[in-house]
Amino acid sequence: MKVFSGIVEKIKANKGKTVVIAIVAFVLVCAVVTLCCLGSYVFNRFATGYVPTDEQVAAAKGQYKRVLIIGVDGIGDYVSRMEDGAMPNYAKLFGGFTTANGTRVNASVTHTGVAVYPTISAQNWTSMFHGVRPPYHGITGKNSNKELENGKQADEKYPSFIKNYLTYYPEAKVLSSCTWKAVNNGVIEDLPQVKKINNDCNTLYAVANGTLGLGDGDLVDYIRQQTAVEGYADETYMLTDAITVQRVIDETATEDYAIAYMHLNQVDSAGHSYGNNKHAYIRAVSHVDVLIGKLYAAYEARGWLDDTLFILCTDHGHRYAQDGTGHGGNSDVEVNVTFAIAGHTVKQGTPGKYVNTDLAPIVSYALGVKAADTWQGKVPYNMFAALD
Ligand SMILES: [Zn+2]
Known part of the structure; x- marks a missing residue:
């Protein structure tokens, strides 16, 4: 007690000084907390993971005959918010499965991947294909x-993973079927x-006619x-x-493309119109899940489940309707993205940190080609058994 009364006496004697010290200490604590928050916020946006060695890339060569990439605009992490059983085809493909030939196809899935900022489609799809952040x-x-x-x-210093792949395999063929033309017109060379x-x-209308x-x-x-009635x-x-x-299914029936990409837009459109928590x-x-089922069935019928790498990726999510529909901001529902990958060299489970710049190096490594030196993206930890 004597000690405390001594301290109290001292504080009383130096009242002004104590207040100043208290204020300075408070400001310093606030500054440290702010810097920590800002630091983790900034660094979460930066890729962490592997740059595979030449030997690791060489060992990955020829492990897949093809990759099928399902790009779903604006779905964010909503796959993880759907009711249990609402996406049976997604669950089948990205839950991991064993093929009719006995091949074990593992899946690695995260719903806490990170979009690049701002959470605009163009910035993100370009980062996903070209491996670098928007600036x-x-x-x-x-x-x-x-x-x-x-x-x-x-900027051509940063080739897309498609262009990068074709420098190693100039005879290969690539398909890109898009509902949003910006990817074909601008993102892919x-x-x-x-x-x-x-x-x-x-x-x-061409199909209808x-x-x-x-x-x-x-x-x-x-x-x-449907085209006979007025839709919205x-x-x-x-x-x-x-x-x-359907055009991916038809095209790949006659040509075995090394990379087949598709860009789906209905989820983004519904998000803009109604927000991410509305029925539309x-x-x-749910309809995207039906389409995943069609792709799965077509590839299964061809016996392609054993040697195909499957990827589902997205650019950003959508705000709740009550927050004003759309995206571009920093909220979790706009920033968090699902990234799902399934293939026989994939490690079953949840990968380390995934950022949208990682798509390009992931596809490149899986197909056994080196990432472009200029890319910032990495291959996330715990995604491929051979890297860990
Ligand atoms: Zn988008």
């Missing part, structure tokens, strides 16, 4: 989506080996019915996404 690839600013649609391209297909309202043949008779019948935006994207997927958004996510 480097140069697709920045508020009009970036339109600029990509009009053909603006990333124009290269003779890359077949680009854009699907929009005109495609819809029979001027564009499509493999799935039921889908054509459905599109004919999300319905249109739902149909166009179905065409985008959930319905769009």
